[in-house]
Amino acid sequence: MLIGLLFLVLSLVLSGCGLLSTRPLLQTPGGPAKAMVDKVPFFAQEELQCGPAALAMALNWSGIDVQPSDLTPEVFTPDLKGSLQSALIGATRRHSRVAYAITGSEALLAEVSAGNPVIVLVNLGLSWYPKWHYAVVIGFDQEREEIILHSGLIANEHLSSRVFMNIWQRGEYWGLLVLPPDRLPARVGEGDWLEAVAGLERADQWQGAEAGYSAALKRWPKSFAAWMGLGNSRYSLHDLAGSAEAFRRATLLQPENGIPFNNLAHVLNIQGKRNEALVAAQRAVDLGGPLIDNFFQTLEEIKNK
Amino acid sequence: MLQIMIKPMSFFLVFSLFLLDFSVQTAKAQMIGTNTVIAAQKQEANRERVTAFLGREDVQQAMVQRGVDAAEAQKRVASLSDSELTKISQAMEKLPAGGDGGLGAVVGAVVFIFLVLLITDLVGLTHVFPFVSHKR
Numbered sequence: 476m477l478i479g480l481l482f483l484v485l486s487l488v489l490s491g492c493g494l495l496s497t498r499p500l501l502q503t504p505g506g507p508a509k510a511m512v513d514k515v516p517f518f519a520q521e522e523l524q525c526g527p528a529a530l531a532m533a534l535n536w537s538g539i540d541v542q543p544s545d546l547t548p549e550v551f552t553p554d555l556k557g558s559l560q561s562a563l564i565g566a567t568r569r570h571s572r573v574a575y576a577i578t579g580s581e582a583l584l585a586e587v588s589a590g591n592p593v594i595v596l597v598n599l600g601l602s603w604y605p606k607w608h609y610a611v612v613i614g615f616d617q618e619r620e621e622i623i624l625h626s627g628l629i630a631n632e633h634l635s636s637r638v639f640m641n642i643w644q645r646g647e648y649w650g651l652l653v654l655p656p657d658r659l660p661a662r663v664g665e666g667d668w669l670e671a672v673a674g675l676e677r678a679d680q681w682q683g684a685e686a687g688y689s690a691a692l693k694r695w696p697k698s699f700a701a702w703m704g705l706g707n708s709r710y711s712l713h714d715l716a717g718s719a720e721a722f723r724r725a726t727l728l729q730p731e732n733g734i735p736f737n738n739l740a741h742v743l744n745i746q747g748k749r750n751e752a753l754v755a756a757q758r759a760v761d762l763g764g765p766l767i768d769n770f771f772q773t774l775e776e777i778k779n780k
Numbered sequence: 781m782l783q784i785m786i787k788p789m790s791f792f793l794v795f796s797l798f799l800l801d802f803s804v805q806t807a808k809a810q811m812i813g814t815n816t817v818i819a820a821q822k823q824e825a826n827r828e829r830v831t832a833f834l835g836r837e838d839v840q841q842a843m844v845q846r847g848v849d850a851a852e853a854q855k856r857v858a859s860l861s862d863s864e865l866t867k868i869s870q871a872m873e874k875l876p877a878g879g880d881g882g883l884g885a886v887v888g889a890v891v892f893i894f895l896v897l898l899i900t901d902l903v904g905l906t907h908v909f910p911f912v913s914h915k916r
Contacts, residue, residue, distance in 0.1 A: 669818055678814070
């Protein structure tokens, strides 16, 4: 009877939660065998406060002086007794840092090798008995098959990479970079970076957004969206000349797109260059597209001034 | 009776007029945000990717074999909503990459997405998916 029960429990454990489906830690070809990110301060978490603690470590590394207790009201949801991933992303942006999500161990090792700590979501329990937890990966050692992290009450915890991959798998290999806006991730896609930077706009962090778009333009000088973003953030920072210049660059990259002409018209109008503004606004209307109503309003507004 | 009703009734009507919101949602002259620009670019890329996929010779052949007018399917990409395009595009991303010889999985997805989900809707046999615009 007892043996039967044990067998049942064992089979449940082994079939239900993927304990046996361990995936190896993947290394980027040519990547270093070990790496360690310096200067990631450790904050021991208080009860249920792994979210604020992990975010505080990443933010402090990125140059923002903040305590976990300052972050609790921003990320912690008392009802859930935890912090949502979206809350961590939102709080990152409110502190003018770029939140860039990554997945999988190859990306993880690449970022840590490049000196970027990674917040990871892991499930310390089982899929049907979850114990969610945030930790910060700060290093790895392939020879000893270890991942090094700041987690809970332990700084520099050395965890077997097999165990780490098991608990991280149950967190769907989710990782988050918290970056100064002028620092691109080691592995970065243009679209992903620009989306992450545009998140700063939504948080009204225009200085950070401007830095993020500028960094994008160093890497991708012909990025239309980055020039648009630069124009929009300079506009919000009251740098009208710089804004007009950025929108002009955007019109050169996509001369058939009305959006940069529309925004350029606004800026020129405020600068008092009414005739130039009219030309740009008219051009936007002529080009049309889904936003034509908006372009038309812009033109009318300038005409009626 | 009517006389007695009229006065409170008119008061009621006048009052309820105040509750109505007459502010018409007009397009405002404004700067267009970067989010809009990025979303539009993404959508364009999705549409191009799906169109290019349907334009592939092997995919077209597979459709003809199954009795589907490839040109028609191509045209209908235009009538897909943004969110549907995103879904299809994401499904295509998950397909195995080596496409030339191993058509199986790719066509499998085409069959699933375009033949089952779309085509039956398009010819008006079904109306499972609201994102398909029907011919009247």
